[in-house]
Structures are given as C-alpha cells and as structure tokens.
Amino acid sequence: xxxxxxxxxxxxxxxxxxxxxxxxxxxxxxxxxxxxxxxxxxxxxxxxxxxxxxxxxxxxxxxxxxxxxxxxxxxxxxxxxxxxxxxxxxxxxxxxxxxxxxxxxxxxxxxxxxxxxxxxxxxxxxxxxxxxxxxxxxxxxxxxxxxxxxxxxxxxxxxxxxxxxxxxxxxxxxxxx
Numbered sequence: 001x002x003x004x005x006x007x008x009x010x011x012x013x014x015x016x017x018x019x020x021x022x023x024x025x026x027x028x029x030x031x032x033x034x035x036x037x038x039x040x041x042x043x044x045x046x047x048x049x050x051x052x053x054x055x056x057x058x059x060x061x062x063x064x065x066x067x068x069x070x071x072x073x074x075x076x077x078x079x080x081x082x083x084x085x086x087x088x089x090x091x092x093x094x095x096x097x098x099x100x101x102x103x104x105x106x107x108x109x110x111x112x113x114x115x116x117x118x119x120x121x122x123x124x125x126x127x128x129x130x131x132x133x134x135x136x137x138x139x140x141x142x143x144x145x146x147x148x149x150x151x152x153x154x155x156x157x158x159x160x161x162x163x164x165x166x167x168x169x170x171x172x173x174x175x176x177x
Contacts, residue, residue, distance in 0.1 A: 008101035008113075016097040017110040021118065030122030034086050037129030041079040041136055048140045049075055056143035064148040075140065082132030089125045093118045102170060103177040112176040120169045127161050 052072040059068040092099060096114035099121075105113050134157050142148050 008104045011101075011104050013098050016105045017107050018097055019110050019114055020094070020096070021111050021115040023118070027118060027122055030119075030126055031090065034090075034122070034125035034129045037126065037133050038079065038083050038086055041082055041129070041133045044133065044136060044140070045075045045079050048144075049073075052140065052143050057139060057148065060142075060148055060151060060154075062151050064151040066142070066148055072143075075136065078132045078136040078139070082129055085128050085132075086125045089121045089128070093121050102173055109177055113173065116169060116172050116176060120165070123165050127165070131158055 049072060052075060054072055055069045056072050056075060057066040057068075058070040058074055059066070061067050096117045097105065097110075099117045101113060101117065103109070103113065135154065138154060
C-alpha cells in the first residue's frame with residue numbers, strides 16, 4: 001500500500017497526464033442545467049428590463065439595506081457575469097489537468113481525479129448559475145417593490161450548497177487517490 005501524496009495544488013500542471021475522461025449522462029445533465037439557468041437569467045433580464053425604474057439597487061449591506069444604486073441596464077450585469085463564469089468553468093473541464101487538486105495526480109489516478117474535477121466543476125456551474133439568477137431576481141424585486149431582499153436568504157443561498165459539494169469532492173478525491 002502506497003501513501004497518497006497530497007498537495008496537488010503545488011504540482012507542475014504541465015507535467016500531469018493529459019487525459020480527457022468521457023462525459024456521461026450526469027455531466028451532460030449538469031451542463032444542460034447550467035445552460036438553462038444562464039438562459040433563464042438572460043431571459044428574465046430581458047423580460048423585466050422595460051418595466052424597471054431608471055435607477056435600481058445594485059448592492060445591499062448585511063441588513064439588506066440598499067448601499068448603492070445604478071442604471072436599470074446594470075440588470076444585464078448578472079447574466080453576463082454568470083455566462084462568463086459558467087463558460088470558463090466548462091472550458092476548464094476540457095483541460096482538467098490545469099485544475100488545482102488536493103491530491104497529486106499520477107498516471108494511475110488521473111482519469112478518476114479528472115472525472116471528479118469535471119463533476120465538481122459541473123456542479124459549480126449549476127450553483128453559480130442558480131446564485132446569479134437568485135441575486136438578479138432579488139435585485140429586480142427590490143427595484144419593483146422597494147423592499148430589499150433578505151440578507152440572510154442571500155447568504156444562505158450563496159454559501160450553504162457549497163458545504164456538501166466540497167465535502168463530497170474532498171472525500172471522493174482522497175478515496176480515489
């Protein structure tokens with residue numbers, strides 16, 4: 001039994017095995033869900049934009065109070081940034097050997113580790129797409145109703161789903177090492 005080397009984050013990414021694991025139904029489902037959420041975000045912005053006031057809230061403090069405002073066109077910022085981040089995440093899935101990992105990547109564990117990285121990034125896309133849509137809806141509702149979103153709701157929505165996801169990834173990554 002060999003001891004797994006930890007610290008893949010410090011490993012030279014150019015010397016890692018260059019293997020692209022086959023994508024399966026779950027991977028395609030995660031991609032489709034991410035795309036759906038980003039398209040919903042774009043569609044929601046296009047649908048709500050004509051009815052927005054000239055100035056909308058753009059930033060809230062921890063108490064949910066408006067800290068800054070901006071022109072109504074800033075509503076397109078959330079879908080644009082969400083699309084950019086999700087596109088980058090999908091591109092990184094094409095070259096998983098450039099990802100930071102918690103275990104050293106070897107010829108023996110590369111395919112399993114890259115499959116885990118791709119699954120993690122797929123879930124990240126879903127969570128980010130959902131988060132940006134949630135924030136966009138909160139901003140629009142704040143602009144229309146004048147009521148700010150619940151800061152606790154935004155914080156919970158932005159942080160809680162990551163804990164089980166990262167727990168799963170760490171456990172699976174160490175197990176596959």
